[in-house]
Amino acid sequence: MPRRTATLLTSTLLLIGLLCAGVLIHVPYAEMSPGPTVNTLGEHDGEPVLNIKGEETYETSGHLNMTTVRVTGVSYRMNLLEAVYGWLSDDSAVVPYESLYPDDVSADQVEEQNAEEFTASQESAKVAALEELGYEVGSQTIVAAVVVDGPAEGRLHAGDAIVAVDGTEVTEPGQVADLVTEREPGEDVVFTVVPAEEAQAALEAGEELPGGTEDVTVTTEPAPDDQRAIVGIQAGVSHSFPFEIEIELADVGGPSAGLMFALGLIDRLTEDDLTDGAFVAGTGTIDAEGTVGPIGGVSQKTIAARDAGADFFLTPEENCAVAALDVPEGLTLLSVGTLDDALDALAGIREGDTSDLPRCEAR
Structure with a gap:
């Protein structure tokens, strides 16, 4: 066999071997890539994203799009070839698998947590939007969940x-854990x-709340991680x-759409058109006070x-x-820390004057 032919054959076999290895070797990474966006002012799968009944709503124009990130599934294991392709891609991010799916959390728990965060973000968006518009929103500190086989099971x-x-009067969920941990494990707490x-x-x-309260005594036990007193409940707000x-909006999880839901609600409930036809997208968690928090996968x-x-x-x-390290061409990134900041940004966009609005800058 001529040397040139042998060299070509050897190189081809080596390349095939490397490709096979790249496909067969799995690596502990996951991939994040751009996901679908949804206009909170519009429809999704034929249904209005924001369905408001019992109050007058107004026509809107433009877009207030929530954005998502597509991630490889919890049971999917990337191979080496996919990881290299992801590293070289401008649109994707390859991250350690455990950063998305910790070892001590099951697939069902990940889905449940994402669903709970999404529901909580909707609730916070409603509260922030309605209070911004001057509506009264009722609230109670409640037992959100009771731990199976915990001290409070069957009692709360x-x-x-x-x-x-x-x-001690309770006005917000955070007080409950603080008051319980003032006790030593084994002591009683009266709810x-x-x-x-x-x-x-x-x-x-x-x-x-009606005056017919009940006193419920629960004996605390030590927490498994730090031995503080616990009763096995999670406090929340209703x-x-x-x-x-x-x-x-189905098939979406996590808390990052809260800001855009709140803006969409305000736009639907006010006569003024917040966007005046502009195409605005965004992301961010929101709490009931209107504070905007960080999210993952911003790029x-x-x-x-x-x-x-x-x-x-x-x-x-x-x-x-x-986000400012690699800004897509033609997109202006505006920095917001509160719901009021976001409304100010929309006012500037609507009026055609964004020169004084805070922009994102790389550090």
Whole structure:
């Protein structure tokens, strides 16, 4: 066999071997890439994203798009060839697998957590938007969940309104854990509660909690990680709204659409058109007070926004430094830290004067 032919054959076999190895060798990484965007002012799968009943709504123009990131599934293991392709791609990010799916969390738990965060983001968006518009929103601190086989199982129930702990009035969920951990493991804690059914009825009627409270004594136990006193509940907040709001968006998880939901609700509930026809996208968590928080995958979300046609992207200020490292051509990144910041940004866009709005800058 001629030397040139032998060399070519050897090189070809080596290349085939490397390609086979690249396909067969799995690596501990996952891939993030731009996901779909959805206009919160429009429809998704034939249904309005924001379905408001019992209150007057107004026509809107333009876009207020929420953005998403597509990630490889929890059961999928990338091979070496896919990882190299992802590293070389401008649109994707290859990240350690455990950063998305920790070893101590099952696939079902990941899905459940994403669904819970998405539901909580909707609730916070409703509260922030309605209070921004001057509506009254009722709230109660409640037992959000009871740990199976925990000390409180059978004594406290999901939906019970927590009025006081050991005689100290409770006005927000964070107080509950603080008051419980003042005890030593093995000591009793007295919860003053209104049973779930009565509490919910009062909330829906816009009334104060009824006076028929119950005192429930729960014996604490040590937490497995740091031995602090716990009773095995998760405290949360339940809200009542002056009219019905449903957010119809399936197959989306996590908390990062909160800001855009809040803006969409404000636009639908006010006569002024917030965008005046502009295409604005964005991301960010939001709490009931209107504070905008950081999210993951911001670079992939800016790419998704620009691919969808957005000209402006509302960016959580804590994500700005990373987002500004590689800005898609034609997209302006505006920094927002609160719902009011986002409304100011929309006012500037609407009026055609964005020169004084804070932009994202790389550091």
